[in-house]
Amino acid sequence: MGCFFCWIVVSFQRGIAREIEAQNKWAQRVEMSYFFVLSADDALLRSPSSSRTRTSMRPTLALQVRGGGLGLLMCSHLPRKSVVPAPLSRRAVPIYRPNHSPYYVGLDRVREDPYDRVANPHGVIQLGLSDNKLCLDLIEDWMSKHFESSAIGGGDFAMYQPFDGMPEMKLAMAGFMSKVLGGTLSFDPSNVVLTAGATPAIEILCFCLADHGNAFLVPTPYYPGFDRDMTWRTGVEVIPVHCRSADSFTLSITALDQAFDQAMKKGLKVSGVLISNPSNPVGNLLSRDMLCNLLEFAREKNIHIISDEIFAGSVHGDAEFVSMLEILDLVEYDKGRVHVVYGLSKDLSVAGFRVGAIHSYNEDVLAASKKLTRFSSISSLTQRLLVPMLTDSGFINTFLGTNRDRSRETYKLFVEGLEQLGVNYLDSVAGSYCWVDMGGFMSSYSEKGELELWEKLLEVSKVNATPGSACHCAEPGWFRCCFTTILKDDIPVVMDRINKVAKLCKHAR
Numbered sequence: 347m348g349c350f351f352c353w354i355v356v357s358f359q360r361g362i363a364r365e366i367e368a369q370n371k372w373a374q375r376v377e378m379s380y381f382f383v384l385s386a387d388d389a390l391l392r393s394p395s396s397s398r399t400r401t402s403m404r405p406t407l408a409l410q411v412r413g414g415g416l417g418l419l420m421c422s423h424l425p426r427k428s429v430v431p432a433p434l435s436r437r438a439v440p441i442y443r444p445n446h447s448p449y450y451v452g453l454d455r456v457r458e459d460p461y462d463r464v465a466n467p468h469g470v471i472q473l474g475l476s477d478n479k480l481c482l483d484l485i486e487d488w489m490s491k492h493f494e495s496s497a498i499g500g501g502d503f504a505m506y507q508p509f510d511g512m513p514e515m516k517l518a519m520a521g522f523m524s525k526v527l528g529g530t531l532s533f534d535p536s537n538v539v540l541t542a543g544a545t546p547a548i549e550i551l552c553f554c555l556a557d558h559g560n561a562f563l564v565p566t567p568y569y570p571g572f573d574r575d576m577t578w579r580t581g582v583e584v585i586p587v588h589c590r591s592a593d594s595f596t597l598s599i600t601a602l603d604q605a606f607d608q609a610m611k612k613g614l615k616v617s618g619v620l621i622s623n624p625s626n627p628v629g630n631l632l633s634r635d636m637l638c639n640l641l642e643f644a645r646e647k648n649i650h651i652i653s654d655e656i657f658a659g660s661v662h663g664d665a666e667f668v669s670m671l672e673i674l675d676l677v678e679y680d681k682g683r684v685h686v687v688y689g690l691s692k693d694l695s696v697a698g699f700r701v702g703a704i705h706s707y708n709e710d711v712l713a714a715s716k717k718l719t720r721f722s723s724i725s726s727l728t729q730r731l732l733v734p735m736l737t738d739s740g741f742i743n744t745f746l747g748t749n750r751d752r753s754r755e756t757y758k759l760f761v762e763g764l765e766q767l768g769v770n771y772l773d774s775v776a777g778s779y780c781w782v783d784m785g786g787f788m789s790s791y792s793e794k795g796e797l798e799l800w801e802k803l804l805e806v807s808k809v810n811a812t813p814g815s816a817c818h819c820a821e822p823g824w825f826r827c828c829f830t831t832i833l834k835d836d837i838p839v840v841m842d843r844i845n846k847v848a849k850l851c852k853h854a855r
């Protein structure tokens with residue numbers, strides 16, 4: 347017959363209750379059935395065999411039978427709140443901690459106080475998120491006409507569907523990608539894995555191509571989300587490859603070589619290079635030559651390439667986008683090391699629908715990615731809705747053409763406004779942002795000077811722009827300003843607000 351112990355401790359101080367709680371371990375060793383700690387304001391009932399604290403039991407009489415004994419407990423007040431919080435994993439700690447990057451702080455400020463010309467004219471103007479609102483009217487119009495016929499009927503789509511995408515959606519997505527990434531390219535849907543956005547596509551690839559602690563080289567300035575998306579769950583490290591204003595922030599193989607060597611010196615194994623082409627935040631394109639050189643670099647170092655081409659259909663300038671897949675089609679190459687990421691958040695302005703894709707020729711990567719989409723699949727309803735939209739060639743051609751025209755016009759108005767203020771910018775041809783040099787307004791040529799200016803823009807003028815340091819830009823003073831999040835009538839308001847800060851900075855000197 348086992349033994350039974352019952353402890354009843356009445357404490358009027360939480361500290362004492364906590365001390366007794368620590369003895370819980372001892373209680374486990376002696377087969378104690380239940381360990382009762384009661385404090386006047388905050389009582390606690392805990393089973394040694396479970397780390398969960400019962401918080402809402404309020405019996406006046408508690409009876410426990412375990413280990414061959416019987417225990418009786420009388421009390422007038424039982425627990426409401428645990429004294430010692432149950433610990434979280436070490437993995438969760440850096441994630442739940444608040445992120446003080448100006449990128450996230452700025453987004454939070456807009457969320458608290460969003461600008462609206464009529465409803466909130468003194469709110470914060472959003473230039474810090476690459477959302478595209480320029481053609482939402484076209485999406486809404488299509489939806490209003492086709493929603494019912496696309497989404498309703500044939501209820502079997504409400505059942506489980508392949509997590510890596512329904513066959514008809516893969517076909518539709520392959521067709522759209524072939525149009526956007528390069529008209530001559532044809533995509534085999536069997537090389538495509540669908541994901542809930544480009545974000546999980548990137549994460550899945552990092553997971554498949556690199557081990558925990560391995561590194562990816564990423565040319566700077568880069569999209570601030572990579573720091574989170576590539577690393578949080580995979581444990582992969584990001585090594586910035588610094589590009590300079592003197593080269594219009596274009597990538598060079600010399601910079602890649604240097605970053606590779608530095609990573610090796612730190613004892614890091616480099617698993618690949620991730621490029622964003624068209625580049626977010628600069629809005630430039632990689633040339634054919636550069637793409638070929640990159641392939642050569644990857645072959646020489648025996649590493650992978652992830653080419654994030656999510657803005658491929660958002661070229662508004664006079665330049666030709668060349669996909670990495672087009673180069674692969676032309677040259678004799680080990681295709682298994684090149685993986686393309688795409689998504690509909692930007693080119694089709696449906697970021698909220700969460701649609702992304704991985705294109706790879708590597709059978710093992712495809713097999714692993716398909717299984718991993720279990721954690722990031724697109725809802726079948728969304729797929730049902732998008733198949734007819736993506737295959738409606740009349741709509742798609744109109745949308746892409748209108749988006750290009752409106753982006754071109756808004757970009758032109760935006761940079762004209764900057765020119766009138768005497769602010770420099772880098773000519774960009776793609777994406778929904780402008781890479782602006784506000785270094786002239788800084789109190790000092792340093793990251794500190796840049797962040798002071800960012801704060802003035804945000805708090806004094808209520809403009810949320812992303813400072814270059816959040817994109818790991820090596821040179822202070824550059825800001826990413828998204829111009830597709832505002833209406834063209836709001837551009838003069840933005841310029842007035844930037845001008846206000848410019849004057850303030852001049853006075854301060």
Ligand SMILES: Cc1ncc(COP(=O)(O)O)c(C=O)c1O
Binds near residue numbers: 571656697
């Ligand atoms: C370069 C780049 N890649 C990936 C993403 C993530 O896209 P998604 O909304 O499809 O997850 C973004 C979003 O801004 C981006 O700019």
